Amino acid sequence: MxxxxxxxxxxxxxxxxxxxxxSFVGSxxxxxxxxxxxxxxxxxxxxxxxxxxxxxxxIDGKIATIGATSSLIVPKDSKIITAEVVFPGLIDVRTCVxxxxxxxxxxxxxxxxxxxxxxxxxxxxxxYNPGEELVEYIRDFGVTTIHTGHAPGELISGQTLIAxxxxxxxxxxxxxxxxxVVATLAESSFKxxxxxxxxxxxxxxxxxxxxxxxxxxxTKLAKKPDSKDADKTKxxxxxxDSTARSLKLEAxxxxxxGTKALLITADRSQDIASALRLAEEFSISxxxxxxAEAYLMIPQLKKAKVPVLLHPSMMRASGEQENLTFESAKLxxxxxxPFGIQGGYEAYVPKVRVVLFEAAIAVAHGxxxxxxxxxxxxxxxxxxxxxxxxxxxEIGKDADLALYDGDPFEWTTHCxxxxxxxxxxxxxxx
Amino acid sequence: MNRLxxxxxxxxxxxxxxATVATSVFVSRPKLxxxxxxxxxxxxxxxxxxxxxxxxxxAIEDGILVVRGSKIIAVGPSASTTIPSDAKVVDASNxxxxxxxxxxxxxxxxxxxxxxxxxxxxxxxxxxxINVRDAGFRRALAGGLTTLNIMPGSGHLISGQTVYCxxxxxxxxxxxxxxxxxIRDMDGKSLGGLKMANGTNSIxxxxxxxxxxxxxxxxxxxxxxxxxxxxxxxxxxxxPDKLPPRDLHLESLAEAMLGKRIVHHHTHRHDDIMTVxxxxxxxxxxxxxxxVSEGWKVAKEIAAAKLPCSIIVLDSPGGKLEARDMTxxxxxxxxxxxxxxxxxxxxxxxxxxxxVRSAALAVRAGMNREKAIQGLTLxxxxxxxxxxxxxxxxxxxxxxxxIWSGDPLSVYSRVVETWVEGKKSFDLSEPEDRLFAExxxxxxxxxxxxxxxxxxAWQVGGTK
Numbered sequence: 001m002x003x004x005x006x007x008x009x010x011x012x013x014x015x016x017x018x019x020x021x022x023s024f025v026g027s028x029x030x031x032x033x034x035x036x037x038x039x040x041x042x043x044x045x046x047x048x049x050x051x052x053x054x055x056x057x058x059i060d061g062k063i064a065t066i067g068a069t070s071s072l073i074v075p076k077d078s079k080i081i082t083a084e085v086v087f088p089g090l091i092d093v094r095t096c097v098x099x100x101x102x103x104x105x106x107x108x109x110x111x112x113x114x115x116x117x118x119x120x121x122x123x124x125x126x127x128y129n130p131g132e133e134l135v136e137y138i139r140d141f142g143v144t145t146i147h148t149g150h151a152p153g154e155l156i157s158g159q160t161l162i163a164x165x166x167x168x169x170x171x172x173x174x175x176x177x178x179x180x181v182v183a184t185l186a187e188s189s190f191k192x193x194x195x196x197x198x199x200x201x202x203x204x205x206x207x208x209x210x211x212x213x214x215x216x217x218x219t220k221l222a223k224k225p226d227s228k229d230a231d232k233t234k235x236x237x238x239x240x241d242s243t244a245r246s247l248k249l250e251a252x253x254x255x256x257x258g259t260k261a262l263l264i265t266a267d268r269s270q271d272i273a274s275a276l277r278l279a280e281e282f283s284i285s286x287x288x289x290x291x292a293e294a295y296l297m298i299p300q301l302k303k304a305k306v307p308v309l310l311h312p313s314m315m316r317a318s319g320e321q322e323n324l325t326f327e328s329a330k331l332x333x334x335x336x337x338p339f340g341i342q343g344g345y346e347a348y349v350p351k352v353r354v355v356l357f358e359a360a361i362a363v364a365h366g367x368x369x370x371x372x373x374x375x376x377x378x379x380x381x382x383x384x385x386x387x388x389x390x391x392x393x394e395i396g397k398d399a400d401l402a403l404y405d406g407d408p409f410e411w412t413t414h415c416x417x418x419x420x421x422x423x424x425x426x427x428x429x430x
Numbered sequence: 431m432n433r434l435x436x437x438x439x440x441x442x443x444x445x446x447x448x449a450t451v452a453t454s455v456f457v458s459r460p461k462l463x464x465x466x467x468x469x470x471x472x473x474x475x476x477x478x479x480x481x482x483x484x485x486x487x488x489a490i491e492d493g494i495l496v497v498r499g500s501k502i503i504a505v506g507p508s509a510s511t512t513i514p515s516d517a518k519v520v521d522a523s524n525x526x527x528x529x530x531x532x533x534x535x536x537x538x539x540x541x542x543x544x545x546x547x548x549x550x551x552x553x554x555x556x557x558x559x560i561n562v563r564d565a566g567f568r569r570a571l572a573g574g575l576t577t578l579n580i581m582p583g584s585g586h587l588i589s590g591q592t593v594y595c596x597x598x599x600x601x602x603x604x605x606x607x608x609x610x611x612x613i614r615d616m617d618g619k620s621l622g623g624l625k626m627a628n629g630t631n632s633i634x635x636x637x638x639x640x641x642x643x644x645x646x647x648x649x650x651x652x653x654x655x656x657x658x659x660x661x662x663x664x665x666x667x668x669x670p671d672k673l674p675p676r677d678l679h680l681e682s683l684a685e686a687m688l689g690k691r692i693v694h695h696h697t698h699r700h701d702d703i704m705t706v707x708x709x710x711x712x713x714x715x716x717x718x719x720x721x722v723s724e725g726w727k728v729a730k731e732i733a734a735a736k737l738p739c740s741i742i743v744l745d746s747p748g749g750k751l752e753a754r755d756m757t758x759x760x761x762x763x764x765x766x767x768x769x770x771x772x773x774x775x776x777x778x779x780x781x782x783x784x785x786v787r788s789a790a791l792a793v794r795a796g797m798n799r800e801k802a803i804q805g806l807t808l809x810x811x812x813x814x815x816x817x818x819x820x821x822x823x824x825x826x827x828x829x830x831x832x833i834w835s836g837d838p839l840s841v842y843s844r845v846v847e848t849w850v851e852g853k854k855s856f857d858l859s860e861p862e863d864r865l866f867a868e869x870x871x872x873x874x875x876x877x878x879x880x881x882x883x884x885x886x887a888w889q890v891g892g893t894k
Contacts, residue, residue: 102748137746296871314745316778317569322874349749349779357745360841361784365868411790411841 034060036079036422038401039069040086044370045393046378056086058399061422066393081417081424085408087373088393089144089400089420090355093340093380094263094289094309096151097352098128098135098163104351108132111151111345113158117189117197118210120181120255121247122158124149128170130163134352138343139165140430141354141415142402145175145390147309147380151345152184152265152289155197155206159251160263162384164400166420175386180261180287181251183207185271186320204274211282214252221253261285263309267292267320276304287383290315290344292324295331307383308332308339310375312353313361315344329359329375330366340380341372356402360409372409398422405429472499475852476513480522483838485529485807486822488800495527497829500851505823528803528838529822530576530597530830530848531785532810534740535694535720535774538566538782543582543590543625549638549645550652552624552686553678554590556582557612562605565866565873570775570782571597571856572867574832574845577613577811577820584627584696587639587649591682592694593622594814596830597848599855613816623718623814624686627696628705629752646705653713656683686715692815693717694740698752700724707735718813720774722764723747723756729767738770738813743788744780761792765801772809773802783867790839799839828852 036058043051045066055072057065065072074080101108110127113119128148129135135146149160160180167173190198197203254260264275267290276297279286288294290311294301301308310328317324325331332339341362343353359372367375381391389398402408403417414429475497482493484505494511496504504511513519542559544551560580570578576597582589594613598605605611612620628645632638639645659680666672685691693715695706703719710717719725722739725732732739741764747756765771773788775781780788789802797805811821820828829852836843845867848856856863865873 102746102754103751104749105751134746134748293871314781314784316781317565317869317874318778323869323871325869325873327868327870346749349753350745351748352746354745364841364844409841411787412794412839414794 032059034422036081036399036419036424037072037074038081038083038086038403038419040083040403042084043086043393044088044373046088046374047392047394054086056393056399056401058401058419058422061399063393063395063397063399066395081403081419081427083403083416084406085404086393087142087402087404087408088377088391089398089402089418090142090376091145091147091340091380091384091391092138092143092343092355092376093147093383094342094344095138095146095148095352096345097138097146097343098130098132098148099124100151100345100351101129101132102134102137102351104348111149111157112153113150114154117155117191117195118206119154119158119248120156120251122150123178124159124161125170125174125177127158128161128163130167130170130173135165138352138354139418139420140426140428141356142404142408142418143343143355144400144402144418144420145381145386146343147179147384149180150182152182152186153188153347155184155189155203156210157182157184159260162386164420166423166425175389176384178251178254178260179384180263181255182289183262183264185264185266185274186268188320200271200274204278207278208281210252211256211278211284214249214256215282217246217249218253218256255284256282258285261287263287263289265289267311267324269293269296271320272297273300276300276306279304279306289342290321292321292328294337295325295328298331298335298337301332301337302335308337309342309380309383310339312342312344312355312358313365314353314358326361326365329362329372333367333371333375338379338383339375340383341375356408356415357411360411363409369409469499473852474498474503474514474517475520476504476517477520477522477525477527477833478513479508480833481526482823483526483528483803484823485804486824493527495823495831497831497849497852500829500853502823502825502827502829504825522833524836525846526834526836526838526843527823528574528832528834529807529820530832530850531574531806532577532772532808532814532816532821533570533575533775533777533782533785534579534718534772534810534813535742536570536578536580536777536782537583537779538570538578538777539564539580541581541583544586544588547637549586549632549634550588550648551586551590551679552588552652552682554582555593555622556580556590556625557593557608557620557622560593560608562608562611566777566782567597567599567611568856568863568866570777571599571848571850572845572858572863573775573781573783573785574834574838574848575775575782575785576830576832576848576850576855577814577816579623579694579814581623581625581694584625584631585634587627587632587645588652588683589625589627591622591691592625593620594816596828596850597855598850598853600850600853621814621816623692623694624682624715625694625696626706629696629698629702630750631696642702642705646709649709650712652679653683653687653709656680657687657713660684660687687713689714689716691715692813694720696720698723698750698756700727702752703728704731707731707737710737711735716815721753721776722760723753725769726757726760726763727755729764729769732764733768738772738809739764740772740774740810740813741792742774742776742779743791758791758795760795761789761802761805762795762797765797770809770812771797771801771805772813773805774810786838787841790841793839802839 038056043054055069096111100111150158162176163173289309355376363372378391381387399422401419406413416429418426477495482490492508539560543554543556581592595611662674719739808821811817831849833847
């Protein structure tokens with residue numbers, strides 16, 4: 001209680017400025033075009049206790065003020081949108097939407113390139129279609145940010161990006177380009193016949209060889225003379241040791257330097273163990289993706305401090321995912337392992353999953369309510385390194401909000417409004 | 431409810447009369463085993479103070495359900511329902527009782543009927559491929575399901591005979607074989623329908639059709655042959671030596687035309703739905719439309735033809751062009767147009783444990799709640815021709831019951847017990863049952879579905 005009072009006090013102080021400014025504008029009875037007020041019976045912020053009968057004032061695409069509706073002075077003609085419940089805009093911590101399209105035909109399937117097992121140089125931004133109807137589809141349920149990119153299914157299939165679900169071009173919606181390189185440790189990335197990789201051992205051997213090569217490349221680059229020094233460059237031209245630029249090794253060098261994370265899809269416990277072994281050997285930052293058997297590896301995951309981009313709760317329990325459980329999220333939460341629940345990738349149907357539904361199932365199977373909201377808002381934001389901008393309803397963050405007409409996790413509730421950067425982008429309801 | 435049943439039957443008969451004119455075949459419904467009637471010596475259980483959703487009438491807030499042996503012997507409000515003196519009384523306060531759920535379209539247990547040799551193989555039975563030890567059955571029970579129509583796939587125009595099953599998972603030794611779970615008629619013959627498909631799944635390289643026109647032609651050609659075959663069989667009635675050589679494929683199609691085998695027809699696009707309608711009228715087979723993604727576009731036409739729809743609800747549209755316009759509102763639009771609507775899991779496409787979610791998402795899009803509940807139970811029973819025996823908590827019907835911790839349409843509610851023919855077949859408090867309900871190590875299945883002819887659809891843009 002005391003904490004809450006302190007928080008409220010802090011809010012009053014911090015918001016006083018904007019409130020004064022706001023009532024000043026109000027005294028002129030001019031509502032600003034760049035302002036939007038969201039009022040709801042319940043606001044879950046992912047940054048503190050739930051606010052009852054609260055308001056969120058969005059100015060210039062950012063959250064300017066949050067607090068009790070009763071204490072807010074609202075100018076006439078203000079643009080107000082109301083809801084029963086507001087969540088922070090949802091974040092899908094791992095999807096392939098926008099590269100993998102609704103038709104599932106060669107015309108809209110750019111999530112996997114099978115010509116070679118190792119292609120970290122493939123950028124997601126060159127394949128991401130912000131106009132894909134499934135991007136709009138998930139947005140209409142409240143998803144405002146996605147970490148999307150190349151799919152599992154090759155040893156290294158390419159890169160990922162982070163984007164808002166609104167914007168006319170990839171650049172316009174982009175938050176971070178090249179956030180991670182995608183690797184798969186599973187039978188799904190085996191090649192057939194005499195091609196490699198054909199075994200789990202070979203997968204790891206190839207990954208290790210690649211990282212060693214990238215390390216040498218990195219070292220050579222560091223030794224490379226300053227390119228401004230024309231004479232030296234000229235001198236080095238015929239030197240067989242000089243390093244020609246390699247887009248592949250460049251991407252892997254960024255994994256080594258920590259600029260990019262290595263996202264490793266692994267469901268079987270032995271593959272999870274392999275991923276951790278790789279992270280330790282090369283001191284790289286990895287994200288464990290899907291991780292159906294993560295619950296068997298709790299101590300190891302804790303020790304390695306590896307976050308989990310957890311499989312959709314409703315992922316099919318077959319093949320290498322046959323041992324998954326609806327309780328995965330609950331078990332990771334109880335072990336204090338950071339995780340986000342993902343929409344994931346499906347080769348057939350459903351072409352995209354809605355993280356709201358996946359988190360709902362996790363709640364029904366033991367994940368506490370607030371932890372479930374966090375698993376599709378602030379937790380993904382922290383893992384992805386975008387929590388300064390998105391993931392919670394806090395002053396100064398992007399005004400990305402999801403509005404509902406009841407408990408958002410109930411099947412029969414509707415998403416009644418979606419706000420991205422302070423703009424209403426959907427009012428379906430859906 | 432009776433009114434709806436009657437409507438449905440009338441619709442069926444009307445279709446049949448067209449067939450009679452055209453083909454001189456008649457329609458008969460499969461004869462069912464109704465059990466031996468209840469015997470006072472059989473064990474009796476009474477659930478009291480339950481919220482009961484019988485599916486054939488309004489919900490009962492404080493109700494009693496009494497089961498003796500394998501049958502329901504009483505259901506009604508606590509105030510007016512008598513509990514037999516020998517009944518084991520179970521206090522079901524705060525519990526919701528529903529009929530066991532009926533899935534009209536499932537692939538649990540393996541789906542190996544027709545193979546890649548031909549697009550039309552109606553004589554092949556899925557019955558011969560099912561592994562009763564498949565984890566999918568246990569998961570289905572955890573979802574409250576008690577009856578499944580197990581179907582072959584949609585990679586063929588006609589992929590074979592389906593089988594109707596009851597999930598009689600009483601203990602470790604039962605079921606032991608498929609024979610323990612099939613539903614039989616009075617002659618002991620296993621019951622099932624015929625799986626057909628049109629649209630892109632069943633199109634492929636020769637001998638499969640390359641176009642929709644060719645697809646319909648190939649089907650018509652075989653039904654014409656089957657009609658001639660059946661005429662010979664009828665003509666040889668008193669002269670067995672004149673019988674044509676027995677042809678399992680044509681025999682199966684004749685059964686469909688005689689109404690002994692309901693056609694369960696996979697179809698998505700609105701024009702493909704109209705093609706099914708045309709074929710079913712020409713040959714007089716009783717049809718249930720399955721998936722029906724674009725049903726909402728031709729709801730009036732479907733209603734006029736009195737074809738029931740078993741629909742699928744998925745998290746998102748697409749996966750192929752013909753499913754692009756799939757929408758949560760399909761159930762509402764069809765129902766409001768007067769079409770009988772059931773849901774199905776298409777398990778493994780959706781997980782049987784989450785079957786109620788399909789109905790709940792339809793309610794989200796405005797479908798009438800009672801109709802949605804019927805879509806999981808009674809409507810499905812009708813579409814299998816089993817509504818006299820299952821699908822509602824009605825006196826005289828099989829004691830197939832799902833017991834819920836709360837409103838079944840809420841995400842937070844769980845199936846706590848599932849009873850099949852008066853025997854408990856799933857109990858969430860039992861560790862082994864719980865493993866299948868939640869998942870975890872060892873809950874997986876070791877059987878991969880038989881993808882055969884639409885493996886391509888699965889793999890386009892996929893991993894290989």
